Amino acid sequence: MDQTTAPLERAPVAAWSPTSWQGAIAAQQPDWPDEGHLARVLKHLCTQPPLVFAGEARALSAQLASVSRGEAVLLQAGDCAESMAAFSADVVRDKLKVILQMAAVLTYSAGVPSVKVGRIAGQFAKPRSSPTEVQHGVELPAFRGHMVNDLPFTPEARTPDPERLAGAYRQASATMHLLRSFTKGGYADLSQVHQWTTDFVASSAEGRRYEALAAEIDRAMDFMHACGFDIASAPNLHEVDFFTSHEALVLGYEEALTRQDPLTGRWYDGSAHFLWVGERTRQVDGAHVEFLRGVANPVGCKLGPASTPAEAVALCEALDPDRTPGRLTFVARMGTKLVRDVLPPLVAAVRAAGHPVVWACDPMHGNTFTSATGRKTRHFEDVVDEVAGFFEVHRALDSWPGGIHVELTGEDVTECVGGSESLTEIDLDDRYETMCDPRLNARQSLDLAFRVAELLRQ
Numbered sequence: 001m002d003q004t005t006a007p008l009e010r011a012p013v014a015a016w017s018p019t020s021w022q023g024a025i026a027a028q029q030p031d032w033p034d035e036g037h038l039a040r041v042l043k044h045l046c047t048q049p050p051l052v053f054a055g056e057a058r059a060l061s062a063q064l065a066s067v068s069r070g071e072a073v074l075l076q077a078g079d080c081a082e083s084m085a086a087f088s089a090d091v092v093r094d095k096l097k098v099i100l101q102m103a104a105v106l107t108y109s110a111g112v113p114s115v116k117v118g119r120i121a122g123q124f125a126k127p128r129s130s131p132t133e134v135q136h137g138v139e140l141p142a143f144r145g146h147m148v149n150d151l152p153f154t155p156e157a158r159t160p161d162p163e164r165l166a167g168a169y170r171q172a173s174a175t176m177h178l179l180r181s182f183t184k185g186g187y188a189d190l191s192q193v194h195q196w197t198t199d200f201v202a203s204s205a206e207g208r209r210y211e212a213l214a215a216e217i218d219r220a221m222d223f224m225h226a227c228g229f230d231i232a233s234a235p236n237l238h239e240v241d242f243f244t245s246h247e248a249l250v251l252g253y254e255e256a257l258t259r260q261d262p263l264t265g266r267w268y269d270g271s272a273h274f275l276w277v278g279e280r281t282r283q284v285d286g287a288h289v290e291f292l293r294g295v296a297n298p299v300g301c302k303l304g305p306a307s308t309p310a311e312a313v314a315l316c317e318a319l320d321p322d323r324t325p326g327r328l329t330f331v332a333r334m335g336t337k338l339v340r341d342v343l344p345p346l347v348a349a350v351r352a353a354g355h356p357v358v359w360a361c362d363p364m365h366g367n368t369f370t371s372a373t374g375r376k377t378r379h380f381e382d383v384v385d386e387v388a389g390f391f392e393v394h395r396a397l398d399s400w401p402g403g404i405h406v407e408l409t410g411e412d413v414t415e416c417v418g419g420s421e422s423l424t425e426i427d428l429d430d431r432y433e434t435m436c437d438p439r440l441n442a443r444q445s446l447d448l449a450f451r452v453a454e455l456l457r458q
């Protein structure tokens with residue numbers, strides 16, 4: 001038999017360990033200037049407590065399994081890159097507020113539970129299209145996120161500093177602490193549904209629409225109470241499960257926080273509940289896939305417009321060999337022009353291969369362009385249209401459009417154009433604060449949630 005017609009034999013699965021990724025090619029890693037310094041910081045991180053626990057990661061897997069069955073939607077949202085400079089309790093609270101509002105809109109208007117996952121408490125490292133940046137003839141390392149270096153265009157700021165790994169851990173830990181207090185300590189109580197609106201949102205069209213919905217939620221609660229339902233002792237009405245996630249990019253950091261769960265003997269990456277591999281690092285034989293295949297957390301993988309069905313199936317085999325519902329989420333980021341053409345064969349191939357993945361739509365990363373004023377931006381209507389295309393594709397294939405993955409902030413920024421305030425390219429200069437990609441502001445985020453709820457209801 002010649003090579004091409006020989007039946008495919010399944011290669012034996014190679015042994016995995018938290019360090020096995022080191023034997024593969026790791027794209028997008030910083031050029032640390034002092035390996036000894038890096039080793040000392042990583043050794044210290046190995047001694048630190050994990051930020052999340054195995055049982056919590058398993059709870060998220062169970063919720064994502066319900067998404068894969070079409071019984072819930074995933075709402076994954078947060079910064080493109082978290083900032084160590086603009087960190088405060090208010091910033092975390094405002095981001096949480098807008099995500100809680102979006103979740104209330106999705107759940108109440110569409111009648112589907114939402115699984116809430118932040119791009120938060122660890123989203124500090126960025127892949128870049130070029131390892132260096134040139135300004136006025138000077139070449140310096142590219143900014144790779146606050147886990148690695150800093151934004152100002154100076155040799156000091158741009159040189160990767162391993163101490164930042166420890167700084168990222170400390171900020172992630174403080175953020176985690178705040179999130180746990182907010183979500184379990186009364187702030188996320190449904191009776192607070194009116195309090196989640198920030199002042200600058202309240203006066204807007206979305207703000208008023210939200211207020212009307214919040215009033216309906218109040219009436220629904222009163223109704224249940226009047227029917228004798230014991231609202232006070234129903235925990236689901238008083239606290240929410242809120243999970244953390246980030247791109248598992250700097251693999252030394254992820255390895256250092258990976259621990260073996262004494263209960264199950266399985267390895268969990270304790271840096272976040274959910275980790276994903278980005279569009280630039282998803283090589284099936286690369287170090288990032290190698291690392292993620294061995295951790296028992298639920299994992300994700302971005303799929304850009306050049307993805308092929310064969311690649312998607314190979315990624316499923318590597319990351320979800322046992323076909324476990326909730327284990328793998330594909331985050332499609334095709335761009336509004338391509339989603340309707342590129343996504344269908346991927347969905348069909350993955351289904352034919354029997355993998356029960358969650359499909360989420362990232363309508364941000366395929367729709368970035370540079371404005372005439374030189375700002376990296378996205379148009380709100382492109383974002384909405386990509387989500388609509390994603391829904392159309394799934395509906396046509398009788399597949400569940402599992403959710404959305406978006407970059408947003410709770411602040412009143414001007415980074416994406418369009419939306420009900422009709423932000424223009426000129427307006428971008430007002431409050432353009434992102435360290436990396438342009439985010440939806442709180443009004444645009446709420447508007448998007450209403451649009452997605454309408455799509456879910458159809």
Ligand code: PEP
Pocket residue numbers: 080127247277278279280302333365437
């Ligand atoms: C991101 O999510 O910020 C990102 C870099 O995405 P992608 O890997 O899809 O380009």
Ligand code: CO
Pocket residue numbers: 080081365407436437
């Ligand atoms: Co981004």
